[in-house]
Amino acid sequence: MEAPRSSETRWSTVASSLPVRNVQDLATCSEELTEETLKRYIRLDIQDDEVLAERSGEVPVIDLGKLFNPHFAEEESARLSFACEDWGFFQLVNHGIPDGIVATIRSDIEKFFQLPLEVKSAYAQLPGDLQGYGQSFVVSESQTLDWSDMFVIIAHPPQARDMRYWPVQPHTFRKSIEEYSSELMKTAHSVVTVLAKTLNIDLELMGDKYVCQYLRMNYYPPCTTMAEKVLGFSPHSDGSFLTFLLEVNSVEGLQIRRHDAWIRVKPNPNALLVNVGDFLEIMSNGKYKSTEHRVTINTNQERLTLSAFHVPSLDGVVSPVMGSAEERSLYKTMGVEEYSKLYMSNKLDGKRALDRAKLM
Numbered sequence: 528m529e530a531p532r533s534s535e536t537r538w539s540t541v542a543s544s545l546p547v548r549n550v551q552d553l554a555t556c557s558e559e560l561t562e563e564t565l566k567r568y569i570r571l572d573i574q575d576d577e578v579l580a581e582r583s584g585e586v587p588v589i590d591l592g593k594l595f596n597p598h599f600a601e602e603e604s605a606r607l608s609f610a611c612e613d614w615g616f617f618q619l620v621n622h623g624i625p626d627g628i629v630a631t632i633r634s635d636i637e638k639f640f641q642l643p644l645e646v647k648s649a650y651a652q653l654p655g656d657l658q659g660y661g662q663s664f665v666v667s668e669s670q671t672l673d674w675s676d677m678f679v680i681i682a683h684p685p686q687a688r689d690m691r692y693w694p695v696q697p698h699t700f701r702k703s704i705e706e707y708s709s710e711l712m713k714t715a716h717s718v719v720t721v722l723a724k725t726l727n728i729d730l731e732l733m734g735d736k737y738v739c740q741y742l743r744m745n746y747y748p749p750c751t752t753m754a755e756k757v758l759g760f761s762p763h764s765d766g767s768f769l770t771f772l773l774e775v776n777s778v779e780g781l782q783i784r785r786h787d788a789w790i791r792v793k794p795n796p797n798a799l800l801v802n803v804g805d806f807l808e809i810m811s812n813g814k815y816k817s818t819e820h821r822v823t824i825n826t827n828q829e830r831l832t833l834s835a836f837h838v839p840s841l842d843g844v845v846s847p848v849m850g851s852a853e854e855r856s857l858y859k860t861m862g863v864e865e866y867s868k869l870y871m872s873n874k875l876d877g878k879r880a881l882d883r884a885k886l887m
């Protein structure tokens with residue numbers, strides 16, 4: 528066992544979460560699925576939301592190979608820039624992570640969540656820790672709960688890893704996490720290099736070198752009785768710089784907020800779904816948008832995903848970088864740790880952390 532590292536202890540002061548019932552287990556215990564237990568998950572506010580199913584294929588598709596091919600680079604970079612400005616989301620194809628590595632991590636994640644609860648519980652979150660097997664952040668007894676379980680580890684930088692959370696079952700898991708993580712670091716670096724150019728920001732200033740990578744495996748069990756009244760993940764924007772989502776089993780569920788409605792995202796098994804996080808919105812002075820999104824639940828199919836959050840180092844500071852001397856700064860300069868605390872506490876008072884970073 529390794530000693531806790533400084534970044535881990537620091538994160539522990541950022542957040543602490545209340546323990547709640549395991550959702551995967553609850554979903555399979557039919558005698559427990561009473562109105563009383565389900566009450567904590569029901570949302571009265573989502574039935575009237577407009578969902579535009581017919582637009583699910585519209586998320587921009589960006590080809591990483593083209594971004595580095597002299598024949599296409601200019602045009603593809605412009606499309607990337609448009610995607611970040613107008614959508615805050617894009618499907619990244621030709622992303623360079625070998626098929627075998629993606630296939631193994633997909634099957635390891637499926638196998639992990641199939642393990643008995645007692646086995647998974649060995650990785651339960653320690654009090655105040657963001658890492659481990661458990662639920663999304665819960666701050667009060669009255670908070671509406673998400674219909675999902677998750678498993679979070681820090682994968683990068685290697686010295687920030689806490690091996691107590693690295694699963695030993697299935698036996699290939701540690702290796703597949705390690706490989707996926709390091710391939711994704713390369714892919715992310717390529718994307719950040721192009722984004723820096725589109726924003727005319729020095730790559731050094733993008734903080735890419737000091738980024739931490741959090742891997743969060745999400746399990747959304749089906750809800751046989753009232754799928755349309757619960758959410759797997761309540762609406763939020765990501766407290767990251769960039770997020771890279773791998774849809775592990777291609778079961779639909781993610782929705783993006785767009786023009787006051789929700790757009791369903793059709794899973795693309797060959798792509799990584801990338802989104803702009805709050806820190807990139809701040810750094811680009813609002814040019815690139817950290818878009819709200821949520822996850823809905825199916826009646827009979829489970830959804831599995833892997834989110835990789837690329838977050839600036841807690842020691843860092845994020846400030847808007849202006850394109851010209853005339854441009855007005857729209858966001859405060861925020862310490863990453865200070866912002867992360869705001870982000871974690873926003874469920875308490877319902878105010879978005881990003882709005883509090885705005886200068887108005």
Ligand SMILES: O=C(O)CCC(=O)C(=O)O
Nearest residue numbers: 743745765781822832834
């Ligand atoms: O699982 C998904 O589809 C989305 C997960 C997500 O939004 C997140 O992890 O921040």
Ligand SMILES: [Fe+2]
Nearest residue numbers: 763764765820
């Ligand atoms: Fe998210």
